[in-house]
Amino acid sequence: MTYTFNEIQMAEFNRLVARYPEGKQKSALLPALHLAQESFDGWLPTELMDYIASLLKIEPIEVYEVASFYSMYNLKPVGKFIFEVCQTGPCMISGSDDIIGYIQQKLDIKPGETTKDGVFTLKLVECLGACGYAPMMQVGKIYKEHLTKEKVDGIIAEYRATVTK
């Protein structure tokens, strides 16, 4: 499979590269990978990383090295929505274990797995900087905070509704 940015995506890519001085276009790698991940299937297949490498005129290995370092890039296929639940200290003392257990039970998946219908992926993550609003999780760009079991039910229903339509 080959990947190509459409016009809007390409304009955004060019805007990102233009922030850096001449010859320092590699600096745009992190934002470019975010753009690539969001523009296609929510993860980074090798061909997509190679495409970014060719756009930035760097070696593919430089992209693989970076993509595998940062936890926000998915190197394997993921569900349409990723529940990234924080499990670090402050969230833990505020009851994140219960929330994680509840989501597992509710979606019948373990951390790192995707539901059979491909809608939800559960990911346990480390501190997201919402300690005062714990327990919490991130879904896409959005922080879902002060989680309770009822809230989790609502969130699952909300996202499921967007795909069944």
Next chain:
Amino acid sequence: MSEQNLFKVTIDNITIEVPAGTTVLQAARLIGGQVAPPAMCFYSKLQGSGGKCRTCLVEVSKGSEKDPRPMPKLVASCRTTVMDGMEVKNITSEKVIEARAGVVEFLLLNHPLDCPICDQAGECHLQDLSFDHGKAETRYEFQRRTFKKHDLGKNIQLHMTRCILCYRCVFTADQLTNKRVHGILDRGDHAEIATHIEKSLDNEFIGNVIDVCPVGALTDKTFRFKNRVWFLKPMDAHRDCPTCSGRVTLWNRGDEVYRVTARKDQWGEIEDTPEGKPGWICNTCRFDKKETADWIIEGPREISRQSVIAQGHYAGNIGTTKPTETFLAVNDGRAPHLLMDIHDESEVNQPNIHLGKIQGPSHGETFNTNNTHKA
């Protein structure tokens, strides 16, 4: 070099003058012996290397003549440049000895210790390091780390479990080849050397990653399980190579060439050519020229007497000279670490006793009765 550019630095009470810009490690290597800190990741021929493994940590007890304050933490000697009047403690610092033992333990934590089947055994820097600075036992009781196996092609064998992430091979690929295809993937304790796309490494200079690897993570596939290095005789040889200097060490048994490596100096680094350039060798010389007829043999390679490879070789006067120095001279005036004075253990060990004069076969009893040392 003018006078002003020479800095005086004292390492383990030995003072030496070195040009400004010299690192503590390089200065210590000029002194030599045990004063030189061990280095697992630093490689003087690779720009940007060093600082990562933390085995070369030293204590700076005096920053410089101008600012004599000691440095608050131990510093990586490979990446710290000397200042005029600096005083450094390496083996004379308890802190350094302890920290270094800690680093060795960390490096060995997930190391498989498969030396008996490792082709690097006998020339492995991690073996030397553990022997010199490590402890006999590990305190690690968990399962050791494993990785998915990756194939790097027909010439280079990767054993990721042995890797200590020194990054030397990455620098080598960056600086010697025009296109790097392998790198460090993932992060933390699961960082690994890989290509991500299961590609073979085939640049004509990529074979040098084998020579720079301090452990058995990257070894010569054409030599895999063929022999132990200490059974082979290293011979310096050269050929007229259009790609590289063609100056190599052949590792022979009888007339058979088992493997070809670059020539390495006493720090395990590639030797410079007479023109003063690093003597990297090409893949053709390394992997394809395995006939004696391919080479002009110069003579036996001098091997450090401390190396296991030297055992049993050149016992006569071929190439090496029998040591005449006393231990104190070799060791720059420092007495050796005395583990046990055998003369105290038993009279049979006294130089004036001729073993042949002892009546009958000697056995444990002989030693015990003669042993005046124990009650």
Next chain:
Amino acid sequence: MGVKLLLDKANVPGIRSYEVYRREGGYRSVEKALKEMNPESIVEEVKKSGLRGRGGAGFPTGMKWSFIAKPEGVPRHLVCNADESEPGTFKDRYLMEFIPHLLLEGLIVSSFALGSNDTYIYIRGEYAWITDILEDAIKEANANGWLGKNILGTGFDCNIYVQRGAGAYICGEETALIESLEGKRGNPRIKPPFPAIQGLWQRPTVVNNVETLAAIVPIINLGGDEYAKIGVGRSTGTKLISACGNINKPGVYEIDMTISVEEFIYSDEYCGGIKGGKQLKACIPGGSSVPILPANLLLKTAKGETRYMNYESLSDGGFATGSMLGSGGFIVLDEDQCIVKNTLTLARFYRHESCGQCSPCREGTGWMEKILYKIEHGQGTIADIDLLWDIQRKIEGNTICPLGDAAAWPVAAAIRHFRDEFEWHINNPVLSQTSNFGLQHYADPIHVPA
């Protein structure tokens, strides 16, 4: 009510927009700095203010600024560290989310002082919506002439760009942040050279925390001397504290560093006491990497003096009986919390976030996590406690960057103050799976009912 310099306008409706912000007196410091002052005099004011870096290390900002090299013809850069990832810390998020123009205002003045024409905000990747807020604010500032070419007709050009990280705590370390900004793995660099000499793209660079840069605004408006009058000793000005854990009112508070820890926890103006009427067991006062303190040492120092919310008082007694103000991530643990489990989650965090470059951190963090996991799950031995102590000691100070120390300190402090709880866990492997050790001797000495 204490003095508020940063969040005083945070509750004004619409303060996120340029118009309201400007109407409320925003961007005055840019006018003053660019028209009435020069870079040297700004650095001088910052020095006078006594402002210390708000990211955690507390290094004097003015001094950091004065180190920047100024080689002829080489551009310099200011980089804003918005990679807020220290567990317990969410103050920068609050500031950027609600008053983004305050950060931009501080950035423009600071860029002028440091001679940075291209200034970057490196924000943690997860704060994606804040990136949008900042980009909108930058557009507004550009449209109103506070950014771009020839700002206020002074000839000073400045652009601000926001770059998102992608999930790596280590990128909060300034050289790892620079590497990441260059599009590389977030491996901290080996120092020297320091960023002030060779930073972003090998150019002289200053990296400052969001709150530090925002504090430049009141320093310019009030003058360094006036700013220094707020607070106490070397803890000048105000500090944002993000309070979380088992308290009634978690959130971000601006304090003037003269209030006591007790007041901060129990007064209704701040945390509002322990949730559910429970008792205070322990607290990590400055983000997860600083030493945890049991209640008795938190509210009073070892000498029996009241402990205050400032740099000096929180570190009174060193690591033996004190802690640090750090990044201001104030994590409160009540009587039902298990110290072993808390330490385990923090150890897991540091193992997960280690970049893997240097051996003590790469190997040591994982080892500590495994041992803590064993103890937490009832399979530990007493010797494991001593082993943990020895491992943390061999990590601390021996790594390339402070992440090694940050991983070692929480383990060390937990053992130092709560060794009996670790031993109880080990000696009661079954019981410890279902119940907690409770308070014991380190209970809150003030609020325990007689």
